[in-house]
Amino acid sequence: MFGLGGKIKESDVLDALRTVEDPDLHKDLVTLKMIKDIKINGKNISFTVDLTTPACPLKEKIEADCRKAIKDHIPEVEEIKILMTSTVSAFDLNKKMLSGVKNIIAIASGKGGVGKSTVSTNIALALASKGAKVGLMDADIYGPTIPALLDVHEQPMVTDDKKMIPLEKHGLKLMSIGFLLKGDEPVIWRGPMVAGVVQQFLRDVDWGELDYLIIDLPPGTGDAQLTLSQAIPLSGVAIVSTPEDVAMNIAVKALSMFKHLKVPILGIIENMSYFKAPDTGNIYHIFGQGGGKRASEKLGVKFLGEIPLDMSIRSGGDDGKPVVFYDPESEQAKVFQQIAGNLAASLSIEMMSMAF
Ligand SMILES: Nc1ncnc2c1ncn2[C@@H]1O[C@H](COP(=O)(O)OP(=O)(O)O)[C@@H](O)[C@H]1O
Ligand SMILES: [Mg+2]
Incomplete structure (x- = not known):
């Protein structure tokens, strides 16, 4: 179990979110560099999930999956605040x-x-x-x-x-x-x-x-x-x-x-x-x-x-x-x-x- 007994660390949060996959992109949110701005305050944590489009049809599911992953991996967390944002990436040409x-x-x-x-x-x-x-x-x-x-x-x-x-x-x-x-x-x-x-x-x-x-x-x-x-x-x-x-x-x-x-x-x-x-x-x-x-x-x-x-x-x-x-x-x-x-x-x- 992560961080049990001690303080919750940023790496605990990242490890938990590494278990959440973007269902469309088939990679985890950490590998996709979508997790930003992790803040830990005692037993309360907050972070941003930066999706690839504001029209993402799976936004609610991804948010719920993040919440569940945190609860499953770091049970001592009391409050989870997730900010869902998006940055559309640019086509190179x-x-x-x-x-x-x-x-x-x-x-x-x-x-x-x-x-x-x-x-x-x-x-x-x-x-x-x-x-x-x-x-x-x-x-x-x-x-x-x-x-x-x-x-x-x-x-x-x-x-x-x-x-x-x-x-x-x-x-x-x-x-x-x-x-x-x-x-x-x-x-x-x-x-x-x-x-x-x-x-x-x-x-x-x-x-x-x-x-x-x-x-x-x-x-x-x-x-x-x-x-x-x-x-x-x-x-x-x-x-x-x-x-x-x-x-x-x-x-x-x-x-x-x-x-x-x-x-x-x-x-x-x-x-x-x-x-x-x-x-x-x-x-x-x-x-x-x-x-x-x-x-x-x-x-x-x-x-x-x-x-x-x-x-x-x-x-x-x-x-x-x-x-x-x-x-x-x-x-x-x-x-x-x-x-x-x-x-x-x-x-x-x-x-x-x-x-x-
Ligand atoms: N789903 C739809 N239901 C009813 N009428 C439609 C629908 N889609 C398009 N139309 C109508 O069909 C006609 C042709 O549509 P349009 O968008 O101009 O086609 P296109 O650009 O392919 O030529 C228009 O009168 C439009 O209002
Ligand atoms: Mg036309």
């Missing part, structure tokens, strides 16, 4: 291009209309609600919908040194080609032009300090997506798809493209997975069941979660009132919170695998 932006996460899809923009927006809001610093870039220059989804229609200001200031809404920093285009005339873009605009959105926009920059990519696997994924230092990509086979097959194609480009795949998000009848509560799998899960198992990538086909998600989008911000306690918002947490955790796992 970003330092060259964007010093203040720690991670760039692309949200991609095989085809349009699967809800990529809706998912990008709600995930960005979910991460911000946990305290992360988040930017959202609309790179879907064929159909920029972020301005409508968040009801932001101003033009960004330009500083003296020619940097665009991102617009802000609900704590998100925003940039969209939609802010810069006038009227509804269609723009004909070729692949390299798309990549050019997006690179400009990285270089010439004053993003400041961000934990996560979420990029809503144009749908598909054409020239534009290819050039773009090579031109910007992506920390990872998540693929959004609806569950039916045809859509999933196209999503898998997109996934293969990113794999080929060596962009870490953070997982598959299935949208419009089921419909829950508001009157009876019955669940209908309109587009079939389990497509996303099957595809992710087959490919060995994470399944980040499923989002219902839901009126409030649709109307929230159309009215510029996304459900995560306007109805945060709703079942729908909680689904997005969960997926955002899984996405952030998947990125932490990816980064950890590079670090160790």
Whole structure:
């Protein structure tokens, strides 16, 4: 038994916490250097657990595990105070291009209309609600919908040194080609032009300090997506798809493209997975069941979660009132919170695998 009879020492606390594993990262908290600021005052101890993301879905479990480990290993402890904090680590490659932006996460899809923009927006809001610093870039220059989804229609200001200031809404920093285009005339873009605009959105926009920059990519696997994924230092990509086979097959194609480009795949998000009848509560799998899960198992990538086909998600989008911000306690918002947490955790796992 540690420290029995004598004084509790810092090494007793560390030895106890060495038995607590981060369930995602499969290493103990001491090895992961997450334990900070241990203070011992007689039989009372306090310490900080510094997680890799404020959106960590296992925060409560890790805290409870720490408490139990201390009680089991140092029974004479009377009071345990744990402060849970987080520091998002930075993806190495970003330092060259964007010093203040720690991670760039692309949200991609095989085809349009699967809800990529809706998912990008709600995930960005979910991460911000946990305290992360988040930017959202609309790179879907064929159909920029972020301005409508968040009801932001101003033009960004330009500083003296020619940097665009991102617009802000609900704590998100925003940039969209939609802010810069006038009227509804269609723009004909070729692949390299798309990549050019997006690179400009990285270089010439004053993003400041961000934990996560979420990029809503144009749908598909054409020239534009290819050039773009090579031109910007992506920390990872998540693929959004609806569950039916045809859509999933196209999503898998997109996934293969990113794999080929060596962009870490953070997982598959299935949208419009089921419909829950508001009157009876019955669940209908309109587009079939389990497509996303099957595809992710087959490919060995994470399944980040499923989002219902839901009126409030649709109307929230159309009215510029996304459900995560306007109805945060709703079942729908909680689904997005969960997926955002899984996405952030998947990125932490990816980064950890590079670090160790
Ligand atoms: N889970 C959902 N439930 C209901 N409607 C949805 C859902 N996800 C997206 N939509 C709606 O589907 C349409 C397409 O979504 P959008 O996010 O613009 O797709 P994409 O960016 O892939 O083209 C929009 O009208 C949006 O409100
Ligand atoms: Mg879109």
